[in-house]
Amino acid sequence: MLPTLGVEVRSPCPGPFINSRLCCPDFRGLYELHLTTDGPATTGAEVTITASLVADDNGSLVLPASTRLYRFRWIHTPLLLTGKTDEAFSSTIRVVGNVPGDFPVSVWVTAADCGMCQPVARSLLVLPITEFLVGNLVVTQNTSLPWPSSYLTKTVLKVSFLLHDPSNFFKTASFLYSWDFGDGTQMVTKDATVYYNYSIVGSFTVKVKVVAEWEQVTPDVGKGFLQKTGDFSASLKLQETLRGIQVLGPTLIQTFQKMIVTLNFLGSPPLNVCWRLKPECLPLGEGECHPVSVGSTAYNLTHIFRDPGDYCFSIQAENIISKTHQYHKIQVWPSSIQPAVFAFPCATLITMMLAFIMYMTLRNAAHQKDMVEVADFDFSPMSDKNPEPPTGVRCCCQMCCGPFLLETPSEYLEVVRENHGLLPPLYKSVKTYTV
Numbered sequence: 481m482l483p484t485l486g487v488e489v490r491s492p493c494p495g496p497f498i499n500s501r502l503c504c505p506d507f508r509g510l511y512e513l514h515l516t517t518d519g520p521a522t523t524g525a526e527v528t529i530t531a532s533l534v535a536d537d538n539g540s541l542v543l544p545a546s547t548r549l550y551r552f553r554w555i556h557t558p559l560l561l562t563g564k565t566d567e568a569f570s571s572t573i574r575v576v577g578n579v580p581g582d583f584p585v586s587v588w589v590t591a592a593d594c595g596m597c598q599p600v601a602r603s604l605l606v607l608p609i610t611e612f613l614v615g616n617l618v619v620t621q622n623t624s625l626p627w628p629s630s631y632l633t634k635t636v637l638k639v640s641f642l643l644h645d646p647s648n649f650f651k652t653a654s655f656l657y658s659w660d661f662g663d664g665t666q667m668v669t670k671d672a673t674v675y676y677n678y679s680i681v682g683s684f685t686v687k688v689k690v691v692a693e694w695e696q697v698t699p700d701v702g703k704g705f706l707q708k709t710g711d712f713s714a715s716l717k718l719q720e721t722l723r724g725i726q727v728l729g730p731t732l733i734q735t736f737q738k739m740i741v742t743l744n745f746l747g748s749p750p751l752n753v754c755w756r757l758k759p760e761c762l763p764l765g766e767g768e769c770h771p772v773s774v775g776s777t778a779y780n781l782t783h784i785f786r787d788p789g790d791y792c793f794s795i796q797a798e799n800i801i802s803k804t805h806q807y808h809k810i811q812v813w814p815s816s817i818q819p820a821v822f823a824f825p826c827a828t829l830i831t832m833m834l835a836f837i838m839y840m841t842l843r844n845a846a847h848q849k850d851m852v853e854v855a856d857f858d859f860s861p862m863s864d865k866n867p868e869p870p871t872g873v874r875c876c877c878q879m880c881c882g883p884f885l886l887e888t889p890s891e892y893l894e895v896v897r898e899n900h901g902l903l904p905p906l907y908k909s910v911k912t913y914t915v
Contacts, residue, residue: 525649577609613710653694722747725806
């Protein structure tokens with residue numbers, strides 16, 4: 481019978497409903513379903529998957545007190561179900577995969593008494609199953625470094641293989657480990673942990689091949705041995721701490737002379753190198769100089785000093801592990817060879833002095849030539865043929881040849897007195913009296 485117009489029809493189920501006839505509450509978008517698993521796993525091993533119903537991200541909802549309102553429905557084929565446990569707002573299943581592959585596992589939650597109602601929440605995950613061993617290779621060192629996969633040389637490394645077997649599938653198996661450290665060293669052990677010391681810097685890959693073997697008894701085959709293997713590796717970057725900086729360079733230099741200082745770093749690159757010139761040997765402060773990236777263990781510094789004095793190179797270097805600093809004192813003296821800015825005035829002055837000296841030398845040489853040039857003069861006694869020579873020639877003749885030509889001392893003294901004004905005597909003058 482149809483309801484009469486104008487008469488309000490009320491639903492027998494209070495609150496929001498998906499289906500008013502079945503009284504299915506509408507909880508869509510109010511809850512979330514979280515899935516966790518202890519996979520991946522090897523074939524034959526048991527895997528546990530847990531689904532938990534939680535309130536939405538806003539956290540304002542409260543789960544109902546009754547645990548009988550919901551039902552967890554799983555789809556896990558082709559994985560074999562080995563067990564299931566339902567708890568308050570959660571459900572756990574245990575499955576086994578006999579073949580390798582990636583298998584989807586889904587679950588949704590519905591009202592317990594309404595199989596046709598929309599799910600309250602649903603979720604899905606992909607479970608990887610492999611035919612090999614599952615595990616991880618872990619490398620540790622006593623010295624902790626802030627950089628991943630970075631370790632110190634000449635310090636013992638602990639390398640361990642951790643088998644992932646939450647279901648104890650390999651509890652009766654025996655293991656054999658073949659190690660390769662990437663530097664030519666190999667070894668075989670029965671222990672899952674080894675200790676190794678790298679002596680050189682560089683990047684290496686440590687590898688291990690794991691073999692697991694155990695005995696299994698089946699009704700069809702009987703007693704037999706099963707074996708599973710796995711290959712695992714880890715990348716390592718071996719670094720060396722900076723033990724110091726060796727500085728090779730002069731300690732005494734002149735101004736305006738190019739100086740080269742070689743820095744040898746006792747550590748492994750890459751490096752950040754920073755240096756600054758100071759009057760005293762003091763550590764570098766924050767931001768005092770700009771670092772330069774250096775990709776080798778040697779670096780050359782070049783500098784030209786313009787002022788004499790005492791200086792100190794403050795040098796700082798660091799790599800990804802450590803840092804160090806060093807000082808280098810140097811004494812700068814004034815240069816004996818002045819720079820080009822002073823060379824032209826000095827050269828001009830020297831040229832002028834040389835020109836003046838040459839002028840004076842040529843002038844004196846010309847004057848002396850006038851005094852001694854007597855190539856055509858006859859030095860025989862005075863006669864009508866040789867009249868009296870000019871004064872300059874006569875003076876020169878009397879000075880140079882007079883002592884050999886004059887016969888009496890009185891005549892020699894007379895010549896000396898005549899030439900006294902021309903050339904000064906080489907001896908102290910003495911008064912002469914004629915008696």
